[in-house]
Amino acid sequence: MNFNELPFIDHHCHPYEPGKAVLTPASLAREFFHGRGDIPDMSVPKPRMWGATDELRYHFAHMGVVRTLVCLLAEVLDCPAELDAVVNERNRLASENFAAYAELLYKDAGIVGTVIDSDLPINDPLLDLIPGRKLRLFQFEPPLQRLLAKADSYQELIGNFQKTLAHSVKDDGFVGVKVHLAEEVGFGVMPIHEDEAAPFFAGAKAGDADACKRLYTAVFTATLLQCQELDVPVHLHSGFTGGMWQGPIHDADPFLLGPFLKQREFLKTKIILLHAGFPWTKQAGQMAHAFPHVWVDMGQMTPWASLRIVECYRDVMAWAPLSKIVVGSGGHGTPEIAWLAAKTAKIALAEVIEGAIRLRLITGRDAETTAKMILHDNAARLYGLT
Ligand SMILES: [Zn+2]
Numbered sequence: 001m002n003f004n005e006l007p008f009i010d011h012h013c014h015p016y017e018p019g020k021a022v023l024t025p026a027s028l029a030r031e032f033f034h035g036r037g038d039i040p041d042m043s044v045p046k047p048r049m050w051g052a053t054d055e056l057r058y059h060f061a062h063m064g065v066v067r068t069l070v071c072l073l074a075e076v077l078d079c080p081a082e083l084d085a086v087v088n089e090r091n092r093l094a095s096e097n098f099a100a101y102a103e104l105l106y107k108d109a110g111i112v113g114t115v116i117d118s119d120l121p122i123n124d125p126l127l128d129l130i131p132g133r134k135l136r137l138f139q140f141e142p143p144l145q146r147l148l149a150k151a152d153s154y155q156e157l158i159g160n161f162q163k164t165l166a167h168s169v170k171d172d173g174f175v176g177v178k179v180h181l182a183e184e185v186g187f188g189v190m191p192i193h194e195d196e197a198a199p200f201f202a203g204a205k206a207g208d209a210d211a212c213k214r215l216y217t218a219v220f221t222a223t224l225l226q227c228q229e230l231d232v233p234v235h236l237h238s239g240f241t242g243g244m245w246q247g248p249i250h251d252a253d254p255f256l257l258g259p260f261l262k263q264r265e266f267l268k269t270k271i272i273l274l275h276a277g278f279p280w281t282k283q284a285g286q287m288a289h290a291f292p293h294v295w296v297d298m299g300q301m302t303p304w305a306s307l308r309i310v311e312c313y314r315d316v317m318a319w320a321p322l323s324k325i326v327v328g329s330g331g332h333g334t335p336e337i338a339w340l341a342a343k344t345a346k347i348a349l350a351e352v353i354e355g356a357i358r359l360r361l362i363t364g365r366d367a368e369t370t371a372k373m374i375l376h377d378n379a380a381r382l383y384g385l386t
Helices: 025-030 054-060 064-077 083-096 098-109 125-129 141-150 154-170 194-205 209-230 254-261 281-290 306-319 336-358 364-382
Strands: 008-016 111-117 133-139 176-179 234-237 271-274 294-297 331-333
Touching: 008 098, 008 125, 008 336, 008 364, 025 054, 025 083, 064 083, 064 098, 064 306, 064 336, 083 098, 098 111, 098 125, 098 336, 111 336, 111 364, 133 141, 133 154, 141 154, 141 194, 141 209, 154 194, 154 209, 176 209, 194 209, 209 234, 254 271, 254 281, 271 281, 281 294, 281 306, 306 336, 331 336, 336 364
Parallel strands: 008 111, 008 331, 111 133, 133 176, 176 234, 234 271, 271 294
Antiparallel strands: none
């Protein structure tokens, strides 16, 4: 069973950086690192971007996902399956023409469209580095921070925030909203409605941490309802995320969202759990089964958990309707991540579906249709693409 030729929509990706056309072996490997550097630099807010000693750099190359990158990229670039050789060859192509290198990889993996999470202006030329059809996500936090600084009341803040979101969807064609509820507040909160929000405004404006969380939750609650009207889904980081080590990580389990999301008023807001809730992948699948409005995006887990990717797909496919699973990459910086996500998703699906057919758990007749749904059609249906 081989799904290499099937089209793929990358359901969650970030822009590329032309400065990464030339990388060292350690820096390409580091593109896949989401932990902390071991040379702290307090002027750099993200510990992931801190310096790395030779000891840490040694380990980057031995992450499972980097081994997978080397194994599969060597086939495409027709070079020895060694990190140095792969990096030499990708540097040669990418420094000649970064966009053409991205196109080569996208063509190889069949990536035809991308949902982009970015705060770049709509026609920014940097976005052209991502080949194929592009859809945009509205980022929740930057306008919230900007408008909070200017507003004199909660009413003014929420009015301006909703105007900004409506404009992005109706006039600029944005297809969804990306929210970091897990990192900023933690799952397990309950809704805060408009009539309860005003008391937190002054504290949040003054930077009080608890008031900030409550204000964030209030704007999030209002946004869930507005997204029903606008008919766009909300993308929620769940489980492991690159930013989680800044805050607590125990409360990003998708099950903790249950009490909030089961409220009747939110049942018509489409929620997409990003990162398949990894390591709570079974929970993510259960949520998509139990709640009519919950979908699962396999991104970041694909390709990062490459050595366990088959089990992760089984975890989600066990419970989630197969029509509610989409695959993103969480790619950023260089096109190898999105490419590797498409490749590993296809490998995982081939193994899961082939196994299920062998055990006579599903018929072989619709093997390809099933894979195509998850790789492409479910996302196309979600955003009304033809
Ligand atoms: Zn993102």
